[in-house]
Amino acid sequence: MLNPSIEFTRPAQNSFASFLVLMTKRPFWVNATWLVALLAAMAYQTYLALNYNSNETTNTALIAGRIAAYNLLILIVILWLPVMRNAMSRLRYIGAENWFPLNSVKHIHRWLGHALFFAALLHGISYLAYFDSLEGDFVPILVGQEADLVRSMQTTMYEFVTEDESIDDVRQWVANGWDRGTYNSVIEPLMREDCTKCHSTGSTMTYAINSLPLTDYESVKGLSQEGVASRQFRINISGLVMWMFFTVIWLTSLAFMRSKKYHWFQYVHRLGYAVAILALLHIPRFEYCVLPVLLLVFEYYLNRKSKRWYGCRASIEPIGHHTVAMEIRLPKPVLIKSGHFVQIRIKQFSKREWHSISMINGGETSDTVKLIIKNLGDWTEQLYQLTERLHEEGLSDETTCEIEVDVRGFYASPMASAEHQSQILCVAGGIGITPVLSLINGFMQRLNQDANMRMEVVWVFQDWSLLAMLKDEIQRSQKLGVVWHLFATADCPEGIVVPDEVKVASRRPCLETKVRRFQSAREGQKHAFVCGPKSLSEAVKAEVSTSADWRLSVEHF
Numbered sequence: 001m002l003n004p005s006i007e008f009t010r011p012a013q014n015s016f017a018s019f020l021v022l023m024t025k026r027p028f029w030v031n032a033t034w035l036v037a038l039l040a041a042m043a044y045q046t047y048l049a050l051n052y053n054s055n056e057t058t059n060t061a062l063i064a065g066r067i068a069a070y071n072l073l074i075l076i077v078i079l080w081l082p083v084m085r086n087a088m089s090r091l092r093y094i095g096a097e098n099w100f101p102l103n104s105v106k107h108i109h110r111w112l113g114h115a116l117f118f119a120a121l122l123h124g125i126s127y128l129a130y131f132d133s134l135e136g137d138f139v140p141i142l143v144g145q146e147a148d149l150v151r152s153m154q155t156t157m158y159e160f161v162t163e164d165e166s167i168d169d170v171r172q173w174v175a176n177g178w179d180r181g182t183y184n185s186v187i188e189p190l191m192r193e194d195c196t197k198c199h200s201t202g203s204t205m206t207y208a209i210n211s212l213p214l215t216d217y218e219s220v221k222g223l224s225q226e227g228v229a230s231r232q233f234r235i236n237i238s239g240l241v242m243w244m245f246f247t248v249i250w251l252t253s254l255a256f257m258r259s260k261k262y263h264w265f266q267y268v269h270r271l272g273y274a275v276a277i278l279a280l281l282h283i284p285r286f287e288y289c290v291l292p293v294l295l296l297v298f299e300y301y302l303n304r305k306s307k308r309w310y311g312c313r314a315s316i317e318p319i320g321h322h323t324v325a326m327e328i329r330l331p332k333p334v335l336i337k338s339g340h341f342v343q344i345r346i347k348q349f350s351k352r353e354w355h356s357i358s359m360i361n362g363g364e365t366s367d368t369v370k371l372i373i374k375n376l377g378d379w380t381e382q383l384y385q386l387t388e389r390l391h392e393e394g395l396s397d398e399t400t401c402e403i404e405v406d407v408r409g410f411y412a413s414p415m416a417s418a419e420h421q422s423q424i425l426c427v428a429g430g431i432g433i434t435p436v437l438s439l440i441n442g443f444m445q446r447l448n449q450d451a452n453m454r455m456e457v458v459w460v461f462q463d464w465s466l467l468a469m470l471k472d473e474i475q476r477s478q479k480l481g482v483v484w485h486l487f488a489t490a491d492c493p494e495g496i497v498v499p500d501e502v503k504v505a506s507r508r509p510c511l512e513t514k515v516r517r518f519q520s521a522r523e524g525q526k527h528a529f530v531c532g533p534k535s536l537s538e539a540v541k542a543e544v545s546t547s548a549d550w551r552l553s554v555e556h557f
Contacts, residue, residue, distance in 0.1 A: 031101045038078070045070035057156050059133055065126030068119045075116040076279065077292050082109035084295070085411045086302030089340075092412035103414045103553050110253070117250040124243050127236075144232030147174045149214075149224045151232060153194075160198075166190050170224070178221045191220060211284070231284075238281040245271045245278070262377055263353055306408060307334065314405040316387045319372070320465030323431065324380075324387045328369040328405055338362030338442025339416030339435060342369060342409035349382050358413065358435040358531075358555075363442030369407060372466075374431040414529075414553040415439055419446075421527040421551075424455045425518045427511070427540050429532025433459050433466070435555060436531060437473060444480050456483040456518055458509055460536070462490040467498065474502055485509060515543040519550070531555040 049070040050063065082088070082105035091102060101108060131141045134155040140146060141155065153167045161167060169190060173182050191199075191214045199214040213219050227233060251257065252268040276296065314328040328344070340362065343354040361370045375384040390401040418424055418439045426436045436457060443455050461467060467474075467486070474484055478501065486504040498504060519526060528544050530537045530552070537554045544550035 030099065031104065034101055038074070041074055042071050045074060057130075057134060057158075059130065061126045061129035061133065065123050065130060068123035068126065072116065072119050072123060073283075075112060075119060077295075079109065079112045079116055080292060080295055080299070082106065082112070084299040084302075086306055087299055089410075089412040089416075090302070092416050103417075113250060113253060117246050120243050120246050124239065127239075141232075142236050144225075144227060144230030144234075144236070147171070147224045147226040148231045149220065150174065150226075157195075160194055162194055166194060174224050174226065178224065180217060183217050183220065187220060188217075191215075234281050235284065238278045242275055242278045242282060245275050249275075259377070263350065263379065266353060307410065308406075308408045310406045312405050312407055313402050316383075316390065316401050316403060318384065318387045318391055319469050320463050322375045322384070322463065323466060324373045324375075324384055325469060326371040326373060326405075328371070328407055330367045330369065330407070333365050333367040335365050336362050336369070337410065337412075337416065337419070338438045339413055339418055340410040340438065341413050341435070342371075342407050342411070344371075345406040346383065346403060347406065348403070349379060353379060354408070355379060356411075358438065359410075360434050360437035361441055362438035363445035372431065372434045372469075414555050415531070417553060418442070418527065418529060421525075422453045423518075423522065423524055423526045424453075425515070425526060425528045426455065426457045427514075427528065427530045427532070427536065428457065428459045429536040430461055430463065431466070432531035432533075432536075432555075433461070433470070434531075436529065437470070439529065440473075440477050440482055443482065444477060447480060454481070454483075454522070456485065456514075458485045458487070458511070458514055460487045460489065460509060460532070462488065464488065464490070464492050464496045464498075467502070467504070468496045471499060471502055475499060478502075485514060511539055511543050515540075515550075519547060525549060525551065527551045527553065529553050529555075 046067050049067040052066060088102060088105060091100060096102065128142075132138050134141060135158070136151075136155060141151065144151065146154070147170070150167060150171045153161050153170065169186055173179065173187055176182065195214045199209055199212055201213050201215075212223065214223065223231065225231065248268055249271055252261070252265045258265045276292070279292075309330050312328050312330060314326050317325045319325050336359065341356050341358045343356050345351070345354045357371045357373055359369055360372055361368070373380055373383060375381050386403070387401065390403075393401075413435060415435050415438070419442065424439070424443065426439060428436045436459075440455065440457070443453065447453060467488075474486075478484060484502070486502065487509045488504050488506055489508065491506070492498070492504075515528075526544075526549050528540055528550055530540045531554075541552060541554070544552050
């Protein structure tokens with residue numbers, strides 16, 4: 001009795017031995033180097049926060065909030081990097097995975113997101129606790145009910161105020177509309193006596209705040225706003241709204257939400273643009289925003305240069321009970337590289353949802369993008385139902401089943417690095433065969449340039465209709481030297497005929513045997529490409545991690 005599943009049980013392994021082998025591989029040291037650089041930068045930021053010279057109101061809450069704030073500056077800068085599709089694709093084109101952890105960008109972005117959320121939580125809670133510890137009511141301090149300068153003189157800067165009457169003088173000056181004559185006669189001498197020793201651009205005092213000078217009328221007036229116009233209100237309220245947005249983004253980014261409500265995940269992530277704007281309001285010094293803004297502008301520039309096709313006609317056909325084959329006709333032929341994916345949008349479903357889909361063709365110049373899409377969620381369920389309905393109507397009136405699709409791309413996936421490899425073992429589970437087919441097409445194009453290249457494919461599947469659709473592709477690649485190992489975890493249904501040349505084993509593969517045989521056949525660096533469920537990639541990782549001859553690239557669907 002076959003087990004109708006392609007899930008694998010992770011084999012037992014010697015963790016210490018695997019770690020020793022891992023240390024001999026270049027990706028380990030690349031990842032370790034960048035991790036150490038990140039930790040060193042955050043340690044330095046923590047050092048700066050701990051050694052920030054403040055006043056006697058400094059307490060544990062303020063110190064914790066400041067440490068979180070300093071490290072948030074780094075996290076905000078680098079959080080965007082892993083999801084800059086165009087920049088990542090161009091780095092892959094030049095083989096930069098040897099110097100950057102490109103094959104781990106999704107994991108890196110996910111963990112940076114977790115770190116940013118909890119750092120923002122610590123930062124917000126700590127500063128709220130700090131405000132509550134100050135003299136005066138909590139809410140007026142939070143929303144800047146008093147003018148910034150008056151509030152500071154009453155709370156954080158009170159120890160530097162010579163006379164309490166000075167606070168009343170500043171409050172009265174603000175209430176009377178910042179009269180310049182009063183400033184010259186009363187406020188300027190007061191500022192010179194109590195404030196400008198630290199609040200001036202050239203101050204070298206221990207508590208110097210060179211970025212907030214109080215040496216002239218305009219600067220003092222600028223720090224004497226109250227309510228909505230106050231600096232305190234702008235920083236605190238924008239920070240609270242940012243944290244609420246971070247919370248919603250973080251919750252919809254969790255694995256169970258992405259798998260069940262992917263469209264929510266897409267929509268909510270657009271709040272990131274609002275966060276970028278709020279960051280300009282929240283971060284007191286704009287120079288910290290320069291690098292993230294430059295990176296986003298660069299990605300926007302690359303995105304505008306990426307290819308886009310709107311209103312393309314796409315033929316669709318149901319494959320079995322869960323899959324759709326789609327061929328999109330582009331206005332003119334373009335070079336389609338192997339190991340790439342496109343993003344498609346079907347406006348009749350949603351004008352805002354773009355979905356990343358791996359192409360099955362590659363290594364050629366063509367005016368057709370070929371996709372195989374499995375029903376895995378709400379959007380793909382809509383597509384499959386539409387395909388079935390149009391197919392039934394087409395059978396009755398002999399019309400072609402077509403829809404209108406928007407396309408943008410092409411973007412490199414981890415499998416794009418196969419272009420630089422000569423010994424390739426591909427392991428796919430179910431619909432994970434789609435990016436592998438792109439590699440195979442590119443591989444067959446390269447055989448004319450290097451006859452010593454070799455490729456083997458291990459495919460575990462349960463949907464025989466997929467095999468029936470791909471049998472011609474499989475036979476064609478077999479004739480050119482690609483070795484296929486096919487394993488079915490379900491019985492072949494009636495009506496599906498498989499050619500004798502396509503051998504299918506009715507069992508699970510022994511991955512250890514396949515890996516060892518591939519490894520022993522020829523010397524040199526081997527590269528394993530895996531696409532399928534996590535259990536499959538973990539099983540392959542366990543086999544190749546014990547040898548320094550292997551490099552591994554994983555792509556999940």
